[in-house]
Amino acid sequence: MKKTLITTAAVLALAGAAAAPASADELGGEAPASVSAASSQSFSDAVAQEMLGMLNDARGQQGLAPLSTNADLTGIASGWSQHMASEQAASHSPTFIDETLATGSSNMAENVAYDVQSGKSAEETAQYFYDFWMNSPGHHANIMNPDLNAIGFSLAEGSNGYVYATQNFGTY
16 A cells, blocks of 8 residues: 555656646735635536546546545545635645545545636536546546546635636545
């Protein structure tokens, strides 16, 4: 398991390096602000359903088992998306490994990204994040990892108009 954690952390470090700016200033934003009400739970749930379908279609085309939604992983993803939105900066969670291990998972990975929302539908939002992650080698590797069988997904919109998304994966 130690080797798996180190490998996962290395992939995440490489994948996260180009995922997003690290500060509100780099995003052109102000100091940390509250999360906009425009990112409702029902919208996040709709995007999550679209995302799950696309991910499982891609995994199925490669002969991989589908991912199942996991409430614990969704909670971790939700908390981190809210944090990124309030800070107006996308970055990997420094605690997701410990949080995921605490759920009983034996392996884990995390993908994060952001986009300017500008009135996109749930389908358009899911497609944007799907395309971004599938076209990034490190993020793609997390999605297609045959050892991962569960996912949590969430997004939150910051007052700067950016939508911050988190995928947390686990093995149960």
